[in-house]
Amino acid sequence: MKFKDIPYKRVDMEEVKLSFFELIKEQKEAKSGEEQFEIHKKAYGLIDKVLTQMTICEIRHSGNTADEFYEKENDYYDEKKPEFDDLKLQYSKVLLESPYRPYLEEKIGKVAFKNIELQLKALNEELIPLMQEDNNLKSTYHKLIAGAKIDFNGEELNISLLRKYLTDSDRNVRKEAWSKLSGFFAEHSKELDDIYDKMVKNRTAQARKMGYKDFVELGYCRMNRNSYDRDMVKNFRDQVKKVFVPLATKVHEQRREALGLDSLKYYDNEMFFNNGNPAPIGTPEEILKWGKEMYSDLSLETKEFFEFMYENELFDVMGRKNKQAGGYMTFLPDYRAPFIFANFNGTSSDVDVITHECGHAFQGYVARNYEVEEHRDITMETAEIHSMSMEFFTDRYMEKFFGDRAEDYRKMHLADAIIFIPYGCMVDEFQHIVYENPDMTPDERKAAWMKLESEYRPHMDYENDPFFSKGGFWQRQQHIYVDPFYYIDYCLAQTCALQYRIKMDKDYGKAWESYLELCRLSAREFYEPMLNKVGLDSPFQDGCMKNIVEELTKTYF
Known part of the structure; x- marks a missing residue:
């Protein structure tokens, strides 16, 4: 079914509550683990039904934040979703305390039960009013950013549509x-x-x-950090500061030389070539068509996946006014269908959607029919490996999208992946500082950001810009507002994706088989054992970053 034809109906949370209470009663009266799992499959159906309608609302509201109907529906779910999360938790607690837990752990998996334990540490009924308020604040932030009206050269642009000018080949x-x-x-x-x-x-x-004591530990629980803690994350960031920032600095120096500049300024930060960054040669419709051709050639699995997405119009990628900024992949459980949301703007990021977001969507498609739905419930540091690695696996097809500038794109893509990791770690450390010191003033937060800039991005020169030079750059980063502690997942995943980059240079077919196995493993294993199973080093392992730097330097620098 095409997405535009999927019907929407508001979820009646009172009915959902009664259904959950009935399932809880059934689970408590069950006489075996087998019986409990059969009841649990009914819970899957209930949860899927609710999440499907919530997701339809999210997509349609994201597509037009000025649509009054879906704005009201979004407000409704801002209020009701914490109640729904609490109902799911009450239900999950019965499984956790079940006398048949050993059978259920064998059936559903230890990862799922560890995640339930984390959820119990992350939520109780007393928090619902605060969570509702937090959801309202997120919606307020999204609406403010989506509603930006920036006058540029006689055009009224939002932030997404302004982006092509932020990377214009003309420095002025x-x-x-x-x-x-x-x-x-x-x-x-x-x-x-x-x-x-x-x-x-x-x-x-x-x-x-x-x-x-502070939100950091609660934030980690909510991110389902089921096998590592803040000390391990700090160790990773310290490795990045020690060995990866120097590599990124080398990349920035190469950019400066390529751009023919005496020094780099903040408005040069996303530029890689003097004649401009490579841009797609086709229309948005052609990019989607070429994406279909690319995935048809890559593998039988990707061919089936993209044809499903294409035929069912499971994309909303055209940039327009009042559309939420950014991009994401989400999933419609009742239809076993991934969905991709983005903002095409005429830059290379349009192609990144066809690689990055399709990496997410491909994994969702691979795991969409798993009987044990917890096996689809991947944590973000794993999910981002699927997307960032797909960017590298599709590098060989870039002539389709960039013509004679395909090699420029490949160079830019690798360089961008390298310089991202220090920035992502900076975002993460900033959030640790903020939540460990919640009474900081806005000016103190901005001062903390500027100090981190000197450690992670020493090349950055904001000149005398009245906003960015005062430490305001972080306010562009919506994850800081909306998804606390998510951003480090990109860094961990990019570390794994770079390992795939190195592997595919040596044996592309073997690297792809490892990637496909990772997608199929989904959420069956804990993070580090799963990496080990597919032949990747854990980013937390001492020496991991040093090894990557040595391999990249040997091959590319």
């Missing part, structure tokens, strides 16, 4: 575009500071109600 054009972007954030800085300050204090209050 991109400087002016960055100035306009800075002006938007400066104009709304007080509002953004207030939203974030309320978020930090709200999340801290949630953590303290759960008995935690």
Whole structure:
């Protein structure tokens, strides 16, 4: 069924509540593990039904944040989703305390039960009002960003549509575009500071109600960090500072030389070539068509996947006014269908959608029919391996999208992957600082960001920009507002994707088989044992980053 034809009906949470209570009663009266699992399959059906309608609402609201109907529906779920999460948790607790838990663990998996334990540490009924408030703050932030009206060269643009000018080959054009972007954030800085300050204090209050010192531990529980902690993450960041920042600095110096500049400024930060970054040669419709051809050739599995996506119109990728910024992959459980949301804007990021988001969607498609639905419930540091690695596996097809600049794209893509890791770690350390010190003022947060810039991005020069030079750059990063502690997952995953880059240079077929096995493993294994099973080193392992730097330096630098 095409997405546009999928019907939407608001979830009646009172009916859902009664259904959960009935399932809980059945589970408590069950006489065997086998009977409990049969009841559990009914719970899958209930949860899938609710999540499908919530997801339809999310996609349609994201597509037009000014649509009054779906704005009201979104407000409804902002209020009701914490109640739904609490109902799921009450139900899961019965499984956790079941006398037949050994059978259920064998059937569903130890990872799933560890995740239930984390959820119990992350939520109780007392938190619902605070979680509802947090959801409202997220929606307020999304609406503010999506509603940006930036006047540039006589056009009224949102942030997504401005992006092509931020990477214009004419330095004066991109400087002016960055100035306009800075002006938007400066104009709304007080509002953004207030939203974030309320978020930090709200999340801290949630953590303290759960008995935690600060939000960091609660945030880790909510991210389902089921096999590593903040000390391991710090060790990873320390490795990045020691051996990866110097590599990134080398990449920035190569960029400076390629651009023919005496020094790099912040408006040069996303530029790689003096004649401009490679841009797609086709229309959005052609990019989708070429994506279909690419995935048809890559493997039988990707051919089947993309044809399903294409035929059912499971994309919303055209940039337009009032559309939420950014991109994501989500899943419609009742239809066993991934969905890709993005904003095409005429830059190379349009192709990244066809590689990155399709990496997510491909894994979702591979695992879509698993009987044990917990096996589809991957954590983010694993999910991002699927997407970032797919970017590298599809590198060989870039002539389709970039013509005679395909090799420029490949060079830019690798360089961008390298310089991203220090930035991503900086975002993560910033959030640790903020949530460990929740009473910081907005100015203190901005000062903390500038200090981290000097450690992770020493090349960065904001000149005298009135907003970015004062430590406001982080307010562009929606994950900091909406998905606390998510961003390090990109860094961990990029570390694994770079390992695949190195592997595929040696034996592409063997690397693809490892990747396909990773997709099929989904959430059956804990993070580090799963990496070991497919032949990847854990980013937490001492020496992992050093080995990657040595391999990349030997081959590319």
